[in-house]
Amino acid sequence: MKLQPVLDILDEGLRLYRRGFVGFLLIVAIWLIPMLIGIGLTIGTAQFWEPAVTLLVALIWFVLLAVLAVYVVGVMSRATLTIQQEGRVNVRRSLAVHPFRLAGMGCYGFVYYLISNLFISSISMIIFCSFYLLTILLLSLGFLVADMTGPFGEAIAMMVVVVLVIFVILFYGLALALGGTTYSSLIYGLQPFVQERLGFGAAIERSINLTFYRTGYTLLAFLLSSVVFAVLAITVTIAIGVLLPLPLLMALGEESSIAQVGSALAWLVGLMVIIPPMPIWMVLLYQRNLACYLGTDLVERIAAAGRAGEEGAR
Numbered sequence: 001m002k003l004q005p006v007l008d009i010l011d012e013g014l015r016l017y018r019r020g021f022v023g024f025l026l027i028v029a030i031w032l033i034p035m036l037i038g039i040g041l042t043i044g045t046a047q048f049w050e051p052a053v054t055l056l057v058a059l060i061w062f063v064l065l066a067v068l069a070v071y072v073v074g075v076m077s078r079a080t081l082t083i084q085q086e087g088r089v090n091v092r093r094s095l096a097v098h099p100f101r102l103a104g105m106g107c108y109g110f111v112y113y114l115i116s117n118l119f120i121s122s123i124s125m126i127i128f129c130s131f132y133l134l135t136i137l138l139l140s141l142g143f144l145v146a147d148m149t150g151p152f153g154e155a156i157a158m159m160v161v162v163v164l165v166i167f168v169i170l171f172y173g174l175a176l177a178l179g180g181t182t183y184s185s186l187i188y189g190l191q192p193f194v195q196e197r198l199g200f201g202a203a204i205e206r207s208i209n210l211t212f213y214r215t216g217y218t219l220l221a222f223l224l225s226s227v228v229f230a231v232l233a234i235t236v237t238i239a240i241g242v243l244l245p246l247p248l249l250m251a252l253g254e255e256s257s258i259a260q261v262g263s264a265l266a267w268l269v270g271l272m273v274i275i276p277p278m279p280i281w282m283v284l285l286y287q288r289n290l291a292c293y294l295g296t297d298l299v300e301r302i303a304a305a306g307r308a309g310e311e312g313a314r
Contacts, residue, residue: 006221009288010228013280016083023089024276027079030095031072032272038064070106071097073187076279077194104200105193108207112189113182120182124175131171135164180226181219185211187279188222191286210289218289225281233274240270 017024038061045057074097082090192198192206211218245263252259290296 002217003220003224005217005288006224009221009281009284010225013277013284016080016280016284017276019087020079020083020089023083023091023094024076024079025272026091027075027089027094028072028272028275030091031068031075032268034068035065066110067102067106070109070190071102072275073109073190073279074102074105074194076276077187077191077283079276080280080283081195101193104203105190108193108200108204109186109190112207113186116185116189117182120178124178127171127174127178131167135167177223177226177230180230181222184222184225184229184278184282187282188218188286191282195283195286195290210286210293213289213293218285221281221285225278225285229274229278232277236274237267237270240273241267244269 041057041061045054049057075094078097079089079091079094082088082093189207189211192203192210196203196206198206241263245259245266248262249256249259
């Protein structure tokens with residue numbers, strides 16, 4: 001299994017993001033407005049109304065949040081297509097998702113998420129149980145050696161503890177990667193509704209076929225994109241959400257309302273910056289797999305080889 005094609009997709013996606021940075025941020029900002037309104041209404045309801053009313057508002061908001069999440073996936077995917085075709089993000093065209101198309105994406109996305117989340121959770125549980133048993137075995141062995149051989153055994157026990165700490169870090173990273181795989185696969189699975197003019201049934205069939213097409217390569221792309229996305233998310237949120245408002249907090253103090261608003265805005269900007277890369281990567285991955293699935297890449301390679309042969313003959 002080659003890693004380079006996946007790295008090429010990640011690199012190309014970041015280049016597209018950099019080229020349309022302002023347009024992508026504008027789309028995320030437009031998407032965040034109803035989210036902030038919904039959060040504000042929920043908080044206000046919790047302060048002035050009974051718990052039953054608050055629960056009802058929170059439930060309605062949860063449903064709307066799921067619809068908005070599917071909508072932003074479609075919008076980000078369409079924005080990626082427009083920047084490929086026109087060299088810039090066409091915000092107006094990207095936002096124009098047909099309501100029936102959105103409804104189909106929402107219904108299928110809900111089922112797809114449940115199934116993929118169940119599958120990923122089962123894998124995570126198997127890994128967790130294996131790790132738990134290995135941890136108990138290594139700890140028992142380490143303390144047994146420590147009791148039997150004195151100082152030398154204590155040193156061995158400390159080495160076992162260090163190895164366990166490393167295992168915990170690796171396991172935590174793997175758990176994050178598997179969790180991110182659920183969302184990357186969901187975005188990928190919704191691409192037929194965005195990139196192709198197919199009916200509801202045909203779009204579902206294409207999604208299933210392309211999800212299990214080149215399974216190893218696609219799964220590697222899901223995992224690697226999730227890992228890179230997690231690293232970017234941590235880096236960006238620390239750089240923007242923590243370091244950017246730090247001078248304001250130091251100058252005005254943590255109790256200052258202006259400093260608190262500045263810190264909240266910095267975290268919001270960090271969230272806006274980190275959202276677009278994953279949909280861009282999944283659009284590119286789907287395009288690559290679709291080209292291989294339909295054989296269009298083979299036609300292009302044959303045509304390119306023919307042109308190269310003609311130029312060589314001249």
